[in-house]
Amino acid sequence: MGPAEGAPRHEHTTPGGGQDDPEDGSRTLVRLRQEPPVWAFADLRLRRYRAADHATVLALHREGLAQVGLRPGDGVYYDHDFFRMEDIYLRNDGEFLVGEAGGRIVAMGGLRRADLVPGGRARAFGGYAPGTPALDAVEMVRLRVRPAVQRRGYGTAVVRALEERAREYGYRVLRADTTELQAPALALYQGFGWTETRREVIGGIVNIYLEKQL
16 A cells, blocks of 8 residues: 655656646646645645545536536446445545645546446446455546646646556556547546557447556
């Protein structure tokens, strides 16, 4: 697991991350606390999800998908995991972070054991299979940045923090999927060195699967 609380803070230079990058590359992601984790990036503060955040993160998720035209029933849309945040993310060797700026949540992203929720079209039906964790592959999911504050590097900060957490948990492979409609998310993953592994058409929507070795 992560380093003990109270360890010295350290800094990470934010790399090129696609369309969400700031023009000023001098800004850094700074780890302020080890457990529970807290980071700072410019005016953004990243921390672990709390139950009181539920309505806000669910709304941010739905806003992000509506922005690119994804809707319930299209075969790729699902939100059942938001109603089991502790079970799926926080109690099963995962993580879920929210980013606050100006007193409100404006960004988020999570790590979820790759064996917990099925892939492809099965996700839309609420699949969930808790069991003995095999700390090998983890999915990076639910990357969202509020439209009004996009292109400030917030997405890059979330990805960097989640990659750091994945390494601390001992995962060896990062996985993700997005759609052709979500071009900024795809560019963000590619900017971090993720590799496309395959494509799948679900309900007429092209789903893109990516992977990164840690």
